Amino acid sequence: xxxxxxxxxxxxxxxxxxxxxxxxxxxxxxxxxxxxxxxxxxxxxxxxxxxxxxxxxxxxxxxxxxxxxxxxxxxxxxxxxxxxxxxxxxxxxxxxxxxxxxxxxxxxxxxxxxxxxxxxxxxxxxxxxxxxxxxxxxxxxxxxxxxxxxxxxxxxxxxxxxxxxxxxxxxxxxxxxxxxxxxxxxxxxxxxxxxxxxxxxxxxxxxxxxxxxxxxxxxxxxxxxxxxxxxxxxxxxxxxxxxxxxxxxxxxxxxxxxxxxxxxxxxxxxxxxxxxxxxxx
Amino acid sequence: xxxxxxxxxxxxxxxxxxxxxxxxxxxxxxxxxxxxxxxxxxxxxxxxxxxxxxxxxxxxxxxxxxxxxxxxxxxxxxxxxxxxxxxxxxxxxxxxxxxxxxxxxxxxxxxxxxxxxxxxxxxxxxxxxxxxxxxxxxxxxxxxxxxxxxxxxxxxxxxxxxxxxxxxxxxxxxxxxxxxxxxxxxxxxxxxxxxxxxxxxxxxxxxxxxxxxxxxxxxxxxxxxxxxxxxxxxxxxxxxxxxxxxxxxxxxxxxxxxxxxxxxxxxxxxxxxxxxxxxxxxxxxxxxxxxxxxxxxxxxxxxxxxxxxxxxxxxxxxxxxxxxxxxxxxxxxxxxxxxxxxxxxxxxxxxxxxxxxxxxxxxxxxxxxxxxxxxxxxxxxxxxxxxxxxxxxxxxx
Numbered sequence: 001x002x003x004x005x006x007x008x009x010x011x012x013x014x015x016x017x018x019x020x021x022x023x024x025x026x027x028x029x030x031x032x033x034x035x036x037x038x039x040x041x042x043x044x045x046x047x048x049x050x051x052x053x054x055x056x057x058x059x060x061x062x063x064x065x066x067x068x069x070x071x072x073x074x075x076x077x078x079x080x081x082x083x084x085x086x087x088x089x090x091x092x093x094x095x096x097x098x099x100x101x102x103x104x105x106x107x108x109x110x111x112x113x114x115x116x117x118x119x120x121x122x123x124x125x126x127x128x129x130x131x132x133x134x135x136x137x138x139x140x141x142x143x144x145x146x147x148x149x150x151x152x153x154x155x156x157x158x159x160x161x162x163x164x165x166x167x168x169x170x171x172x173x174x175x176x177x178x179x180x181x182x183x184x185x186x187x188x189x190x191x192x193x194x195x196x197x198x199x200x201x202x203x204x205x206x207x208x209x210x211x212x213x214x215x216x217x218x219x220x221x222x223x224x225x226x227x228x229x230x231x232x233x234x235x236x237x238x239x240x241x242x243x244x245x246x247x248x249x250x251x252x253x254x255x256x257x258x259x260x261x262x263x264x265x266x267x268x269x270x271x272x273x274x275x276x277x278x279x280x281x
Numbered sequence: 282x283x284x285x286x287x288x289x290x291x292x293x294x295x296x297x298x299x300x301x302x303x304x305x306x307x308x309x310x311x312x313x314x315x316x317x318x319x320x321x322x323x324x325x326x327x328x329x330x331x332x333x334x335x336x337x338x339x340x341x342x343x344x345x346x347x348x349x350x351x352x353x354x355x356x357x358x359x360x361x362x363x364x365x366x367x368x369x370x371x372x373x374x375x376x377x378x379x380x381x382x383x384x385x386x387x388x389x390x391x392x393x394x395x396x397x398x399x400x401x402x403x404x405x406x407x408x409x410x411x412x413x414x415x416x417x418x419x420x421x422x423x424x425x426x427x428x429x430x431x432x433x434x435x436x437x438x439x440x441x442x443x444x445x446x447x448x449x450x451x452x453x454x455x456x457x458x459x460x461x462x463x464x465x466x467x468x469x470x471x472x473x474x475x476x477x478x479x480x481x482x483x484x485x486x487x488x489x490x491x492x493x494x495x496x497x498x499x500x501x502x503x504x505x506x507x508x509x510x511x512x513x514x515x516x517x518x519x520x521x522x523x524x525x526x527x528x529x530x531x532x533x534x535x536x537x538x539x540x541x542x543x544x545x546x547x548x549x550x551x552x553x554x555x556x557x558x559x560x561x562x563x564x565x566x567x568x569x570x571x572x573x574x575x576x577x578x579x580x581x582x583x584x585x586x587x588x589x590x591x592x593x594x595x596x597x598x599x600x601x602x603x604x605x606x607x608x609x610x611x612x613x614x615x616x617x618x619x620x621x622x623x624x625x626x627x628x629x630x631x632x633x634x635x636x637x638x639x640x641x642x643x644x645x646x647x648x649x650x651x652x653x654x655x656x657x658x659x660x661x662x663x664x665x666x667x668x669x670x671x672x673x674x675x676x677x678x
């Protein structure tokens with residue numbers, strides 16, 4: 001498509017995107033290229049950094065932890081989010097507005113504030129454990145911090161609003177009468193849900209899962225704060241390479257592997273669903 | 282006393298503020314320098330931004346200025362209490378003596394930033410205050426100026442702590458700190474006790490990074506303070522596995538205190554200055570032992586092509602070697618003086634908190650930064666790199 005065939009109006013619109021594109025090119029594409037470049041040139045040209053991906057069992061273990069934590073986070077977020085999103089389609093307009101507001105507001109809290117709030121809440125002499133012990137429900141305080149449980153709790157808090165919004169936008173387009181029709185034809189409430197509603201929400205479930213999973217992969221602050229050194233995910237290990245051991249080639253190789261992982265997830269999903277729909281295109 | 286102020290690039294290079302022609306450009310710079318002050322952006326981004334806004338040639342001008350002698354030396358530390366303490370102990374006196382201002386940047390001398398600065402040729406720091414092992418890592422990459430030992434006096438440093446590109450500035454120890462209220466009988470007194478969860482029940486905390494921790498593992502495994510090195514990393518890792526579910530990791534100095542304060546752990550391997558402040562605030566409920574502590578040093582290092590010039594930086598280093606100034610720093614921050622002449626000048630009531638008193642030195646081990654920087658024999662990794670990987674691995678396994 002050449003500029004000549006574009007009408008003046010479309011050309012004007014394209015022109016309006018130019019500053020944003022230029023910004024992306026300078027502040028995103030260029031540094032990204034630098035990262036890729038470093039990963040094959042530092043400390044010397046070659047693929048030795050990538051060879052470590054296979055030869056160093058530590059990287060594999062860290063990747064396993066990362067994927068495990070992200071999968072659990074995604075599952076919990078999507079299941080919980082499904083219930084909330086479903087409720088949102090069934091309440092009055094006024095209530096729905098309030099619910100959307102509550103969800104959107106959570107995005108505005110700084111991740112550090114949330115992280116530290118969870119530390120206060122979850123630690124062994126923290127609010128939650130004191131309350132449960134006070135009620136006599138538990139004897140010993142639950143270990144909710146400095147392990148994967150803590151990290152998952154913190155990450156779900158981030159993933160949940162994302163999952164809810166993705167699922168809600170899908171569910172909003174489903175006509176509630178389908179279920180009524182199913183009931184009218186003799187299905188039980190559960191059958192109407194399982195056989196009619198659930199399949200209709202499949203695109204929503206998949207898009208919510210992709211979004212939460214990809215979002216979780218690069219998490220840094222939550223695992224660092226709530227994992228207390230006992231849960232090391234890929235982003236933390238990248239930091240070690242940049243800050244502590246100064247092996248930038250190694251760190252950029254890991255960054256690249258993270259990027260590839262994200263693209264891989266998208267590529268696999270692209271075979272299953274229409275990605276344009278997932279991202280609201 | 283004039284308190285040292287935070288230095289922004291616009292203070293370093295006053296020309297920058299006038300450089301951009303447009304109101305908007307000036308506002309961009311002003312905004313960026315505010316952000317820099319709040320820590321929202323880093324110095325490197327700031328310099329880049331300044332360059333993009335057309336202020337770059339003036340950055341170069343800054344280096345031309347030092348031909349006539351620098352007006353200012355920028356010291357980088359981690360901020361906080363260090364700032365007023367550094368100002369009082371040597372910053373202000375140096376300015377009074379030489380007319381050269383000592384400005385402090387509390388954003389922290391991250392090695393990655395030093396590397397980025399030196400490699401991009403836009404160095405804005407003069408004097409870095411960090412771990413000896415960091416200096417060795419940076420020096421191996423050719424990013425530091427060698428210390429000029431004709432200006433800086435090697436004899437004013439305990440033996441072994443004057444490196445090619447870093448000279449010790451103060452001593453700190455990794456010590457065993459414990460909650461004495463949890464141990465009514467015998468108190469823990471060695472790393473073997475730290476590992477003995479039967480005799481001394483409760484959780485333990487060690488640092489997330491291996492410095493001072495793998496040494497404790499060695500001593501727990503039976504090595505004496507004199508033969509901690511060479512460290513057997515496999516053995517260190519095995520010792521950590523022994524503690525397994527009873528071990529948590531701390532990340533920042535304040536966390537190392539929190540885990541004791543909130544009762545999460547009964548013992549912690551932490552810095553002596555943190556142990557001392559816990560001891561003071563709790564009237565002795567939290568106590569520590571110097572026995573099998575590990576003395577380590579923070580060094581002064583100078584990045585290659587620092588803006589104030591190598592000589593000025595060396596003069597400031599030499600200035601900080603004065604024993605009475607180091608005792609001053611001990612009194613305010615708890616940092617142990619590195620000049621052997623200082624130990625005798627320490628007031629009686631402060632001696633308890635000084636890692637360098639002869640009776641404390643005698644029972645402690647010393648960190649060997651040369652071991653840390655030596656090749657590990659596995660690939661092209663140094664012991665430092667390998668230790669960090671293995672430590673990370675065992676803590677997270």
